[in-house]
Amino acid sequence: MTRTGAAPARQMIRQVAQPGIREMSAAGLRTFFNIARDWRLSVEEQIVLLGSPGRSTFFKWKSAPADARPSRDTVERLSYLLGIYKALQILLPEAEAADGWVRRPNEAAIFGGRSALERMLGGNVGDLLVVRQYLDAMRGGWA
DSSP states (O other): OOHHHHHHHHHHHHHHHSOOHHHHHHHHHHHHHHHHHHTTOOHHHHHHHTTOOOHHHHHHHHHOGGGOOOOHHHHHHHHHHHHHHHHHHHHOOSHHHHHHHTTSBOOSTTTTTSBHHHHHTTSOHHHHHHHHHHHHHHHTSOO
16 A cells, blocks of 8 residues: 555544544533532532523523534533542542532632532633642643
8 A cells, every 4th residue: 555545544634533523522521410419419500500591591401412512612511520529429428428529618729618519600611620620730740
């Protein structure tokens, strides 16, 4: 096979092997709704964490995540939320402790006595990033 014919084949293989944004978004939303259940989030809290989509959009996403077309902002939020959840599972292996952590007041400077959830509900994607970075630092790295 010539060199020019090999590159497109490799690109095709990579494209087939990697899920697309739609599949990743659907998986992220399904996981988010499970996390929301574990964290006992209200509908309003869920909406804010997802970047305040319209209520009808939110309920469509919840009922049919495979059909969802979330914005780039929402996908970024999902990434941070899933990372926060994963970090908590590692730091606090007991499910009740991990799930309850987000609601407990925290004296760390970035929380100022408020809970991580209160910080995350600030509405800015940066608030999710700060919580994620805090937990990653508590784990001792960015793994």
